[in-house]
Amino acid sequence: MTVPAPAWSPTVRIPGPKSLLLLLLLLSPGLRGTPDCSFAHSPISSNFAVTIRKLSDYLLQDYPVTVASNLQDEELCRALWRLVLAQRWLERLKTVAGPQMQGLLEAVNTEVYFVTSCAFQPLPSCLRFVRTNISHLLQDASAQLLALKPWITRRNFSRCLELQCQPEPSTPLPLRSPGALGATVLPAPAPHLLLVLLLLPSALLLLVAAWCLRRRGTPCPGERARTLRSRGAEDARPGPEAEPLALPSGRRPRPAPAGGCA
The missing domain is CATH 1.20.1250.10 (Growth Hormone; Chain: A;)
Structure with missing residues (x-):
């Protein structure tokens, strides 16, 4: 059982x-x-x-x-x-x-x-x-x-289902020509440096003009060259005949004696 x-x-x-x-x-x-x-x-x-x-x-x-x-x-x-x-x-x-x-x-x-x-x-x-x-x-x-x-x-x-982040700001890379891929890329000049380079010629011209103004009567290099050229051109042209000198008022010219010295 x-x-x-x-x-x-x-x-x-x-x-x-x-x-x-x-x-x-x-x-x-x-x-x-x-x-x-x-x-x-x-x-x-x-x-x-x-x-x-x-x-x-x-x-x-x-x-x-x-x-x-x-x-x-x-x-x-x-x-x-x-x-x-x-x-x-x-x-x-x-x-x-x-x-x-x-x-x-x-x-x-x-x-x-x-x-x-x-x-x-x-x-x-x-x-x-x-x-x-x-x-x-x-x-x-x-x-x-x-x-x-x-x-x-x-x-x-x-x-x-996938948490996502905000995209990070990306810095653009400098462009390089195809023939210079192996060369070192120089960094782009800063904006203030470009401004200085653009204003430098104008500043030099202002300095030269101020220097010329301080030298009274001394022409600037460019003006001196133009003056010399203009003077040379005037010397090369035939001048007018000499005019008689003007005598003081009240006196009359003495006639030359005829036939020889006085």
């Missing part, structure tokens, strides 16, 4: 309410983002602002955090990108907070946790972060949820 073995009854661990809320958020087909990052039902609650305000009341307003300063200002994706970075900060703060603060952080994290359902690429190395305080981070998260709420079920965010 075979005796059946007793049935094995394993110990069942009942998850807490917070874990159940996150599990439902991830498993619900309406709230879960699709692989192309779109949502059939809005994952943003109606009281997210109240939840964020409760956390702000308990946090130090000047607690230092960082935010990205050069995210590309893309109309469709910018709100989602900022929420991705804010959610990572909330996860980090939970690891250093006390039990009561962890509950408040978890409540705010639940409001933005839907961003983790989209397969975002790793953060690009071009991102630059600046220091700010936690109050600014939470205010920005609330503003981004408010801006995203009307569009979360209307848009497909598949092209937002």
Whole structure:
């Protein structure tokens, strides 16, 4: 006679309410983002602002955090990108907070946790972060949820899965001729140097003119050459016959004696 073995009854661990809320958020087909990052039902609650305000009341307003300063200002994706970075900060703060603060952080994290359902690429190395305080981070998260709420079920965010940086200003390289590819390209002269080179001839002419004016009666080199040429031309022309000298008034010229000396 075979005796059946007793049935094995394993110990069942009942998850807490917070874990159940996150599990439902991830498993619900309406709230879960699709692989192309779109949502059939809005994952943003109606009281997210109240939840964020409760956390702000308990946090130090000047607690230092960082935010990205050069995210590309893309109309469709910018709100989602900022929420991705804010959610990572909330996860980090939970690891250093006390039990009561962890509950408040978890409540705010639940409001933005839907961003983790989209397969975002790793953060690009071009991102630059600046220091700010936690109050600014939470205010920005609330503003981004408010801006995203009307569009979360209307848009497909598949092209937002890679965070993008603003393009860096590029400096144009100097042009080089094809025949001088191996030559060293000299840097372009500075604008003030070009201005000095353009004004230098005029300044020299002014200095020469001032020097000529100070030498009274001494003609300038150019004027002296023109004077010499004009004098040489006058000497080469036959001059008019000599006119008789005028005598003083009251005296008459003595007639020459005829036939010899006086």
